[in-house]
Amino acid sequence: MKVLLEVAKRIHRAAVYSGGRRRVSSGPVPLRDDCLIVGSSRELVQRLGSQVEVRTGFITEEEERALLLELEPGLRKKRYEFDHWDDAIHGYRETERVSWGAACEEILNRVRSIAFPEDSPLLGPVHVLDLDKTGYIKPHIDSVKFCGSTIAGLSLLSDSVMRLVKDNATNEWLDLLLPRHSLYILRDQVRYEFTHEILKDEESVFNGHKVPRLRRISVICRNVPGQRPHQRCSDVTRN
Ligand SMILES: O=C(O)CCC(=O)C(=O)O
Numbered sequence: 001m002k003v004l005l006e007v008a009k010r011i012h013r014a015a016v017y018s019g020g021r022r023r024v025s026s027g028p029v030p031l032r033d034d035c036l037i038v039g040s041s042r043e044l045v046q047r048l049g050s051q052v053e054v055r056t057g058f059i060t061e062e063e064e065r066a067l068l069l070e071l072e073p074g075l076r077k078k079r080y081e082f083d084h085w086d087d088a089i090h091g092y093r094e095t096e097r098v099s100w101g102a103a104c105e106e107i108l109n110r111v112r113s114i115a116f117p118e119d120s121p122l123l124g125p126v127h128v129l130d131l132d133k134t135g136y137i138k139p140h141i142d143s144v145k146f147c148g149s150t151i152a153g154l155s156l157l158s159d160s161v162m163r164l165v166k167d168n169a170t171n172e173w174l175d176l177l178l179p180r181h182s183l184y185i186l187r188d189q190v191r192y193e194f195t196h197e198i199l200k201d202e203e204s205v206f207n208g209h210k211v212p213r214l215r216r217i218s219v220i221c222r223n224v225p226g227q228r229p230h231q232r233c234s235d236v237t238r239n
Pocket residue numbers: 008129137142153196197198218220
């Protein structure tokens with residue numbers, strides 16, 4: 001059975017954007033490091049500021065190597081999956097890992113201590129998602145049955161763009177630039193009420209600038225579901 005489906009059942013939701021908002025510049029342009037989140041309005045970016053974070057350079061090249069050294073042998077045994085038209089992910093392989101070597105455990109402990117409240121129990125297995133260069137993740141909300149208020153992910157091997165769109169108001173959106181080696185954190189309303197997706201290479205544009213998407217591996221930590229202030233029944237039925 002697919003690990004991912006157990007951890008995070010997904011919905012498909014077409015994100016609606018006004019095309020004029022995002023003009024692509026003629027070629028890749030270096031982006032300023034301090035501009036990692038843009039949105040449909042300044043007010044939205046400010047309002048959700050405490051619920052979405054991108055930390056650049058969270059891991060070093062050496063730490064990325066340590067993670068890849070542990071992950072690649074297992075991933076190489078699997079095939080990328082492309083042909084499930086209704087899957088929320090296209091062109092991927094994945095695994096879960098409970099025990100890690102010391103170097104990787106140290107990295108994950110850093111993620112855990114920064115991303116999650118101290119008293120929040122975490123899902124034991126860490127989820128690892130390997131997206132082929134042509135792979136992408138469609139808009140979805142992780143199932144509230146399987147994961148709690150916070151999702152924290154490391155990006156290895158490639159930059160990418162994560163798009164968040166309000167589930168019931170698609171004119172409200174945020175784009176996150178996720179540089180290779182960065183950590184992103186989605187919490188609370190952003191996690192429950194916004195779909196998230198990773199754009200395919202052809203659409204991988206951040207704030208008007210092309211962000212080439214190569215093969216990308218994400219290492220994702222989640223906490224277990226618990227009480228939350230604004231749980232909606234519709235979330236519970238998604239699977
Ligand atoms: O690859 C990522 O960082 C996002 C993964 C994701 O969307 C998910 O597992 O629900």
